[in-house]
Amino acid sequence: MSDSLREPWLRGIAFNAAAPSDVLIRLLDRAAGEAGLLMCEGRDLPDAVIDAALHHPDNVIRRALARNRYVDPALLAPLATDPSGLVRGELASGPRRYPRWVRPLPNDILVTLLTAQDGGEDGKVTAKEIIAELDSSRQIPLSFFRSMAGHEDPELRIRATWRWQSLTPAQRAALLDDPDPAVREAAQDRNWALDPERVEARLPAFGSRNAFVFGTCALSPALVEQCFADDEVHLLARNPHTPAYALDRLARHPDAEVRASVAARPDVGPDLMAELREDPVEYVRMCARVHPFPRTWAEYDVIDRIIGHGPDCTCPITEPFTKSDTEPAVGPSPDWFAACAVSGEPVLRRVAASWPGLPAQLVETLAQDDDEEVRIRLACHHPLAPPHVLLDVFVTRPVHRPHLLALPAFPRTGRAHLIGHPDPEVRALAAADPAVPDPPVEDPDASVRRAAATNPSLSPEALETLLTDPRTAEGAAANPALSVPRLHALLDHCLNGTATLPT
Numbered sequence: 240m241s242d243s244l245r246e247p248w249l250r251g252i253a254f255n256a257a258a259p260s261d262v263l264i265r266l267l268d269r270a271a272g273e274a275g276l277l278m279c280e281g282r283d284l285p286d287a288v289i290d291a292a293l294h295h296p297d298n299v300i301r302r303a304l305a306r307n308r309y310v311d312p313a314l315l316a317p318l319a320t321d322p323s324g325l326v327r328g329e330l331a332s333g334p335r336r337y338p339r340w341v342r343p344l345p346n347d348i349l350v351t352l353l354t355a356q357d358g359g360e361d362g363k364v365t366a367k368e369i370i371a372e373l374d375s376s377r378q379i380p381l382s383f384f385r386s387m388a389g390h391e392d393p394e395l396r397i398r399a400t401w402r403w404q405s406l407t408p409a410q411r412a413a414l415l416d417d418p419d420p421a422v423r424e425a426a427q428d429r430n431w432a433l434d435p436e437r438v439e440a441r442l443p444a445f446g447s448r449n450a451f452v453f454g455t456c457a458l459s460p461a462l463v464e465q466c467f468a469d470d471e472v473h474l475l476a477r478n479p480h481t482p483a484y485a486l487d488r489l490a491r492h493p494d495a496e497v498r499a500s501v502a503a504r505p506d507v508g509p510d511l512m513a514e515l516r517e518d519p520v521e522y523v524r525m526c527a528r529v530h531p532f533p534r535t536w537a538e539y540d541v542i543d544r545i546i547g548h549g550p551d552c553t554c555p556i557t558e559p560f561t562k563s564d565t566e567p568a569v570g571p572s573p574d575w576f577a578a579c580a581v582s583g584e585p586v587l588r589r590v591a592a593s594w595p596g597l598p599a600q601l602v603e604t605l606a607q608d609d610d611e612e613v614r615i616r617l618a619c620h621h622p623l624a625p626p627h628v629l630l631d632v633f634v635t636r637p638v639h640r641p642h643l644l645a646l647p648a649f650p651r652t653g654r655a656h657l658i659g660h661p662d663p664e665v666r667a668l669a670a671a672d673p674a675v676p677d678p679p680v681e682d683p684d685a686s687v688r689r690a691a692a693t694n695p696s697l698s699p700e701a702l703e704t705l706l707t708d709p710r711t712a713e714g715a716a717a718n719p720a721l722s723v724p725r726l727h728a729l730l731d732h733c734l735n736g737t738a739t740l741p742t
Contacts, residue, residue, distance in 0.1 A: 243709045245733050249274035251716025252726055253282075260287035262726045267291055267300055270734045279303035280335070289314055298323040305329035308645070312344050319351040324359025324369065327352065331373035339619075339642045340556040341377040349373070349383055353398050374401070380558045381405045393419040403429035404455075433480075435459035454478050476500035479536060487511065495520040502527035503543065505534040522547075529584050538571045545589045550612045551638045556620065577601060585610040592617040599623050618643065626650035634665055663687050670694065680711055689714035 252258055253266055253274045264287065266275040278284070279292050280303040292304040298321075304310070305318045306329050318330045331352055333341055344352075352373055358365040373379065381402055388399040388410040399406065400414060403426075414426035431437040438456045442449055452458075453466050454474035463485050466475040475481050476489045476497045483506075490501045490511050495518075501507060502515040503526040515527040529542060548554065573596060580591035580601040591597055592605050593616045602623045605613050617624045618632040619642055630650055633643050634657065643649055657669035663684035670679055670691035678691035680701075692705045692714025705715035706729075715721075716729060 244707070244712050246272075246274070247709065247713035248706070248716045248729050249733050250277065251713040251718075252729060253278035255717045255719060255721065255726065257719035257721070258726055259723060260285045262723065262730065263288045264291050265727075265730050265734065267295055268734060269297065275300065276303040280306050281309075282307075283309040286314075293317050298326055301326045302329045306332070306334055308334035308338060308342065312342055312348065316345070316348050316351075319348045320355075322360040324357075324361055324364040327355070327359055328364045328369050328372055331369045331376060331378075333376035333378045337555075338645065339553060343380040343383075343558065344378045346383055346386065349379060350395065354392065354394055377555065377557075382558075385410065388414060393417070393422050396422045397425040400425045400429040404432070432456040435462070438462065450474055456480065458482075472497050473500065476504075479504075479506075483508070490515060495523055499523045499526045503529075503539060503546070505536050505539045507532075525584070525586065529586050535571065538575060541571055541590055541594075542586065545593060545616075546586050550615050551636060553638055553642070580605060585613065588613045589616050593620045595621050597621060597623075615639065622646075622648060624648065626653065630654065633668065634660070634662075637662075637664065640664065680705060685710065693717045693719075695720040 249266065249271055250273075252262065253271075254277075255262075263278065263284065265271070266278050267288075268275065276299060279300055284292070284307070289304070289310060292300050293315075295301055301318060301321060301323065302325055305315060305321075305326055307315070315330060318326055321327055321330075330344075330348070353370060355366045355369070358367075358369055384399045384402040385406060387395045388406055390396055390399070396414060396417060396419070399410070400422075403411065406414070411426070411430065414422060415430060417423050417426065431441060432455065435457045436459060438452060439459045439462055442452055442462065450471070453462070453471045454477060456478070457480040458466070458475075458478070460482075463475070463482065466472060467485075467488070472489060472492060472494070473496065475485060476492075477500050481489075486501055486504070486507060489497055490507070492498055498515065498518060498520070499522050502512070502518070502523050507515070509532050512527055512532050516524055518524050518527070526546070529546070530538060544554070544557075576591050576594045576597055579587040580597060581604070582588055582591075588605060588608060588610060589612050591601065592608075592613045597605075602617065602621055603625075605617050606625050606628050608614055608617075614628055615632050615636060618629045619639055626648070627650075629643055629646065629648065630653070633640055633649075652672055652674060654669045654672040655674040657665050658672075658675055658679065660666050660669065663682075663686055666679070666682065666684065667686045667690040669675060670682070670687050671693050673694060673696045675691075675694060675696065678694040678697060680688055680691045680697075682688050682691065688711050692702075692711040695718060697705070697718065697720065699720075702715055702718055702720065705711040708715075716726075721729075
């Protein structure tokens, strides 16, 4: 066997969708090298393979599995108590390459990681370092912090204070009066941002980072005036704690962006809002009319994630609105999203398209919307988005392709009409479609050749030829038409150095 074929065959088998567990488990052998690691991290896996990887003696296998974004995270629970702190740290860090949407970890895994007394038997990392990785990983939903606010473990009640302003007023009050002094201290420390006098006292310690203070904290009259004096008005216009007298001044600011920020707020009175609806700048008028007065901060936050972002926005997709176990709920009501879906304002229809709980009938309506951004957001956010919308966005908006390809609903067939597309990434998508009568295995682009070699419509004779060509060997080894004995024979050749390759 040529050495040039060994690695392509191993990588191809690792991502062969039809390969059974007994084939994939062989790739956990150290002799398989990088292929086993790529498999553990980069694809969904049968339960038997997950179990074998969870209990593998080599922690590099367990570390790779810990970063898998395709496996149900509930199945990774044993890794939260893994003897190796490096494995725990990888689980806490989450998937690599920063996907737009990160699936949250189940509560039991979060509790285990947050209450661990050590960082693992190997002493490679500390428990605090693992918690720091978890806190920045986007794997902790806000609902977790709310549910921990009343937990019997005081350590978890302290963790609930991390998202202080997302807790309900009743939860904050209870934590400030908690029977445990450590919890009370943590709550008091977090509560400073809502106390104007404490905010003013802390400001010098922030130095050049005072944008956080001016944009999010409750401000004293002196700090409000300092914002105007230091031209920090953009931050002030978006701060939910800005007093009404300051909003009156900001609504008449010469900068249209400042006026637009005020117009979008839910706490602007009807007289001032009427004035902003007559603003000379259309963007300001639009911000003022996208929702009738009054509105809620939850609705404002949802609109704010959408407005002005454009069709190529790849901002992280945060947790969707769901009903919480505490009041108020995490976000706007389902009826509000439904009203947005039929609004005459494109921005509000984009908001509706971004909510994965929108009913199927409204999804069908938005799939035909004249506004391209509505269709793009539907494709990227909603599990019921029609396949043709997902495919259209893939073709027309390359920036969204990595996210779309990872969606379970992305169409795996019906792409043959794209086989002549000028973009090789689109041709590669079409080349793997079984409906393509003659897969383009000689395409000038390597990715298209590799995808064509995975096409199950290829004849057995053609597939054997492609297996021996370094340009197509990886794709051919990933072809689901390969029989199980053939896959084992390839592995024998790669892992054991078998002299001949049976046919």
